Amino acid sequence: SQQGEEDPQALSIQEGENATMNCSYKTSINNLQWYRQNSGRGLVHLILIRSNEREKHSGRLRVTLDTSKKSSSLLITASRAADTASYFCATDWGGSNYKLTFGKGTLLTVNP
Amino acid sequence: NAGVTQTPKFQVLKTGQSMTLQCAQDMNHEYMSWYRQDPGMGLRLIHYSVGAGITDQGEVPNGYNVSRSTTEDFPLRLLSAAPSQTSVYFCASRGFAGGTGELFFGEGSRLTVL
Numbered sequence: 001s002q003q004g005e006e007d008p009q010a011l012s013i014q015e016g017e018n019a020t021m022n023c024s025y026k027t028s029i030n031n032l033q034w035y036r037q038n039s040g041r042g043l044v045h046l047i048l049i050r051s052n053e054r055e056k057h058s059g060r061l062r063v064t065l066d067t068s069k070k071s072s073s074l075l076i077t078a079s080r081a082a083d084t085a086s087y088f089c090a091t092d093w094g095g096s097n098y099k100l101t102f103g104k105g106t107l108l109t110v111n112p
Numbered sequence: 113n114a115g116v117t118q119t120p121k122f123q124v125l126k127t128g129q130s131m132t133l134q135c136a137q138d139m140n141h142e143y144m145s146w147y148r149q150d151p152g153m154g155l156r157l158i159h160y161s162v163g164a165g166i167t168d169q170g171e172v173p174n175g176y177n178v179s180r181s182t183t184e185d186f187p188l189r190l191l192s193a194a195p196s197q198t199s200v201y202f203c204a205s206r207g208f209a210g211g212t213g214e215l216f217f218g219e220g221s222r223l224t225v226l
Contacts, residue, residue, distance in 0.1 A: 042220055099157055105154060
């Protein structure tokens with residue numbers, strides 16, 4: 001099935017550093033989304049980038065999309081302890097906007 | 113607004129028992145879906161609905177039934193629970209069935225099948 005795969009699986013950094021997570025996917029997409037999940041909670045939408053966009057910013061977040069390489073990256077600048085969470089990329093599946101598939105996530109730990 | 117509300121938050125079942133996980137949203141969203149989250153597997157789509165009376169299968173529909181009699185509610189039924197259905201279940205909705213848009217998630221229902 002169409003599925004994004006995040007890399008790395010886990011990332012540990014110090015407060016103030018930047019964190020970069022990557023996502024690769026298999027087939028063409030209409031859009032790619034990033035979500036955050038705090039431990040024991042539901043997922044929260046962070047940002048959506050469409051297939052005709054190359055870069056998007058939202059606060060301390062920067063997302064890039066390279067459709068030729070079928071990959072995306074999420075950069076969190078000046079990280080804070082509160083950014084500690086799992087981050088997931090999600091893509092539509094098989095050309096269908098109805099089926100959003102998620103990768104396995106990157107666990108980010110930001111140490112104070 | 114409450115957003116997406118899931119009940120129960122925790123449930124323990126014995127193999128073969130049946131139960132229904134409830135999901136309700138108060139945002140008048142057309143689209144609703146159920147995912148399960150397992151360690152090392154990410155989230156997998158079970159079933160989804162694009163409006164009242166319309167449902168379809170996702171990646172892992174076996175062992176689960178859904179119905180959508182109202183816009184607000186999208187219950188997930190386990191007819192005969194199996195240990196392989198031990199998981200965390202998330203309900204998610206978005207405004208329009210078609211097109212793109214962010215999903216709003218509930219807080220999850222943690223199910224253990226013994």
